[in-house]
Each structure stands twice: as C-alpha cells, then as structure tokens.
Amino acid sequence: MPTPEQKTQCFILCCWFTKLYLPINVVRIDQRTGNVFFLAGEENIIEIYPNGRWRYVQ
Structure with a gap:
C-alpha cells in the first residue's frame, strides 16, 4: 500500500x-523499493518515494 x-x-x-x-497511463508500486511508478503521456516517467518526494526518471 502507498x-x-x-x-x-x-x-x-x-x-x-x-x-x-x-x-x-500507469500507476504502480514497486514491491522491492516501495516507490510508486507513474507514467504520464508517453515519456514522463516519475518515481514517488515513500516520504512523498519525487523525481523524473527520464
């Protein structure tokens, strides 16, 4: 759970x-790290950490 x-x-x-x-397009939790994987559009990939901070992956 997030x-x-x-x-x-x-x-x-x-x-x-x-x-x-x-x-x-996709919102998914990485079971290994607990991070939320977020895909918006075709190329905006974001990772949200458990503390709420986020970063662009690409």
Missing part, C-alpha cells in the same frame, strides 16, 4: 498532468 505522502503527491501530479491534457 504511504499517505505518496497518495497525496500522486494526486497532485495527476492534477498537474491532466491540466496539460496528458493521459495517466
């Missing part, structure tokens, strides 16, 4: 990307 910080950050990022008319 942490409360990850849930909040995921919601904020979904709002940002949908304002840009980009589809949210």
